Amino acid sequence: MKTSLAIVFALLLILICIVLFNTITFKSKQIEADEFEFVDVRKGSIARxxxxLRFKTISYDDSTKTDSAEFLRFHSYLASAFPLVFEKTELIKINNLSLLLRWKGKEQGGPLVLMAHQDVVPVEESTLKSWKADPFSGEVIDGYVYGRGAIDDKGSLMAILESVEMLLSENFIPQNDIYLAFGHDEEVTGQNGAKAIVSWFKQKNIIPKMVLDEGGMITNTKVPNLEKTAAVVGIAEKGYLTVKLETSIEGGHSSMPAQNTAIDILADAIVKIKQNPFPSELNGVVNSFMDYVGPELPFTSKMAMANRWLFSPIIRNIYSKTPAGNASIRTTQAFTVFRSGVKENLIPGEAHATINLRTLPNSSEKDILSHLKKVIANDLVKISVGANKTNPQQIANLNDSTFLYLQSTLSSFRKDIVVAPFLMIGATDSRYFGEITPQVFRFVPFTDLEGLHGINERIAIKEYKEGITFYYYFLKNLKFS
Structure with missing residues (x-):
């Protein structure tokens, strides 16, 4: 008995030593860099x-509602607001409404592509009374500029153009070619905008060295237990898949219901799917996030991150408790549409439901459908796949000079900032560039943005001006090794 206890104690001691050793040697991946001075942005930047924001460049699911003339007026405004940009770069129009501007560099080689999109989502009529300002007024209230598109994505589009106009006024010539790619239909899948822009790059056999689009941001609140400011940079994004469920059986009068109706069958399938989510996993991108954030956390959290081989179940359980955390570690499923019935005393013979899934980079459509069929386990429920689907596999290489340059620029932008790669759970236009280069990053230099696709979308004037500074230095010091 004593021998057994001694062995258990010895093994426990060894385990504790391993855990402590891994924690102590879990070294920071952050870069020390001198802070750069914030530039004096051009006069009138806020007015511009x-x-x-006053241009109603709205994308609708029904493309017939889109006002192409409004986009063209927006183009004319940009040309007048940024005369040097449109004079000294080559303008290529893609499908008439998307803009691609080539700023010629000193050297040949892979260019940088800076992305943003012109279009915005509609504003629901019922929410107008809750807005502090007209959503298409660009009104300034208490240091914020309000308007649809302020953060998604005209804020970054305009900040990019402001920085380029400033550099051109200084007669600056970049080392590599720089392309400004401004799609017009990101909010409705980007088929005619970003996808067509990438097709242009393919036709010209131009392989970007680096792509930077919207996505991650600077945050003081969104990384649990981190006491420092973080800059989360998307290095990959989840896929998009819509699955439709349908059942069809004999209906009838509500006074004589059968044992199972179409609604019963489909409701049962929905319950089973909800109760059997896709398995969680600490995938490669999430592990990279922990590698960069973990060493900066308090000791207990740092210990868990440093010893994932031991604490993985606990970490996955913690992640599963929040929507954002859960979306990072598994393919998610959300029921977005349910249709059945036309009359209160008539049992319908058909029922339809739609599931929107956001898939992990290593997922396949075959595996997803197999999981759903196994869970539902009812041949009366037919499963079909919707037309809109993406399955991006691109994951940026963190050892490449492009990420190291982005990290060093951010380290100069904010003191003691923690730069961390992460998995984008939404879709961006940049996924199309993932077909031709792995070095695609998703980040905007603004802090804890509010109102995305919602009420009172706004950006702080201070944040906007600092964002211009970020793009200014990012472009000015750009040199790929």
Whole structure:
């Protein structure tokens, strides 16, 4: 008995030593860099942003509602607001409404592509009374510019153009070619905008060295237990898949219901799917996030991150408790549409439901459908796949000079900032560039943005001006090794 206890104690001691050793040697991946001075942005930068927000460049699911003339008026405004940009770069129009601007560099080689999109989502009529300002007024209230598109994505589009106009006024010539790619239909899948822009790159056999689009941001609140400011940079994004469920059986009068109706069958399938989510996993991108954030956390959290081989079940359980955390570690499923019935006393013979899934980079459509069929286990429920689907496999290489340059620029942008790669759970236009280069990053230099696709979308004037500074230095110091 004593021998057994001694062995258990010895093994426990060894385990504790391993855990402590891994924690102590879990070294920071952050870069020390001198802070750069914030630039004096051009006079009128806020007024130009306000004006940009007044253009109703709205994308609708029903493309016949889209006002192409409004986009063209927006183009004319940009040309007048940024005369040097449109004079000294080559303008290529893609499908008439998307803009691609080539800024010629000193050297040949892979270019940088800076992305943003012109279009915005509609504003629901019922929410107008809750807005502090007209969503297309660009009004300034308490240091914020309000308007649809302020953060998604005209804020970054205008900040990019402001920085380029400033550099051109200084007669600056970049080392590599720089392309500004501004799609017009990101909010409705980007088929005619970003996808067509990438097709242009393919036709010209141009392989970007680096792509930077919207996505991650600077945050003081969104990384649990981290006491420092973080800059989360998307290095990959989840896929998009819509699955439709349908059942069809004999209906009838509500006074004589059968044992199972179409609604019963489909409701049972929905319950089973909800109760059997896709398995969680600490995938490669999430592990990279922990590698960069973990060493900066308090000791207990750092210990868990440093010893994932031991604490993985606990970490996955913690992640599963929040929507954002859960979406990072598994393919998610959300029921977005349910249709059945036309009359209160008539049992319908058909029922339809739609599931929107956001898939992990290593997922396949075959595996997803297999999981759903196994869970539902009912041949009366037919499963079909919707037309809109993506399955991006691109994951940026963190050892490449492009990420190291982005990290060093951010380290100069904010003191003691923690730069961390992460998995984008939404879709961006940049996924199309993932077909031709792995070095695609998703980040905007603004802090804890509010109102995305919602009420009172706004950006702080201070944040906007600092964002211009970020793009200014990012472009000015750009040199790929």
């Amino acid at each position: 942003l306000q004006e940009a």
